[in-house]
Amino acid sequence: MNGASRDALAAARESLTALTDNTSVDATQLADELAAVTGLLDREVRLRRVLADPSRSGESKAQLVGSVLGDQVGGPTVDLVSGMVRSRWSTSRDLVDAVEVLADSADLVAAERAGSLEETEDELFRFGRTVSSSPELRAALANPSASAEAKGQLLHTLLGGKARPATERLVTRLVSQPRGRSLEGGIESLSKLAAERRGRSVAIVTSAVPLSDQQKQRLGSVLASMYGRQMHLNLDVDPGVLGGITVRVGDEVINGSIADRLGEAERRMAG
Incomplete structure (x- = not known):
């Protein structure tokens, strides 16, 4: 997402966090209902266009959400979606994508509450x-x-x-x-x-042989220093990896042997 939609999604995620900080809210039910809203907006093209129409007032769109969803989902879901349609979206598709992100995030809240x-x-x-x-x-x-x-x-x-x-x-x-x-x-x-829910970024690490605990700890520390944030290592083994290891963080790919890449990373840090 770009521009207005990115800001609107950030605001929606903050609203979800504030809502689910209240443990009386059933996060699993919230996820189910938001997923149902995603499906509805996917099917009803005219409805999602109206809800994302910047020429309509946010209050009128929120009232429409209440009339369409009020008997179908719980109050927390209505409140979340009503808040979302008050924001400005670059495209109506971005609004649907954002509702889906909130559905997935609600399930992750449920996992967090369960300690898993x-x-x-x-x-x-x-x-x-x-x-x-x-x-x-x-x-x-x-x-x-x-x-x-x-x-x-x-x-x-x-x-x-x-x-x-x-x-x-x-x-x-x-x-x-x-x-x-x-x-x-x-x-x-x-x-x-x-990973974002846990406050970390993901580094996908593919190595020719399994990494030792010491290597994993060292690699995680170096990557955290390089990128300025904690990194979660998703580890995979592929004997065909050239150079011994490949690390992918977002769109950036780092290739080379463990020793060479760690040495280079540490030199970059020192410099």
Whole structure:
């Protein structure tokens, strides 16, 4: 998102945080209801255009949200979406995307309350790697002719009882409502959202051999110093990696041997 939409999303996320700081708010129910609103706005093009129309007053759009959603979802969801439509959005599609981000974030709040946010983040990364290494699984989950129910059953077979509830919910929603995203791309976005919730950025580390605890600690410390923020390391092993290791942070890719890259990073820090 750019411009007005980026600012509007930031304000919406602050509103979600303020709302979910109240533990009486059911974060899982909130996630379900926001996901339902995402689906509604996806289907009803005219409605989302009206709600994102900058020529209409924010109050009139908030009243429309209340009349459309009031009998369908709880008060917290109505309040959140009403606040969102009072903001200015660059496109109506950005508004829908933002509601979806809040739905995913609410599920991560539920994971945080359960003390399983870190595990959820790791499980999302691992599942993404499983999908990438299995063309058959990817094809089954991305098959447009398969029903959402059938895909959900497949995911429950794979994740039920093995992954945290938030992980299964997030992946199931992604698969049932991809909204034009690839499966791998969607899972990566969810992993980043979980990392942001924990106040960290994600570094995807692929090495030819497993890293020792000392190497992981050192790499995490150096990356945190380089980027000025804490880094969560998502670790993967690929014997075919040239130079021994690849580190990807956002769009930046660092290649080379562990010793060489750490040495260069430390020299940069010293300079």
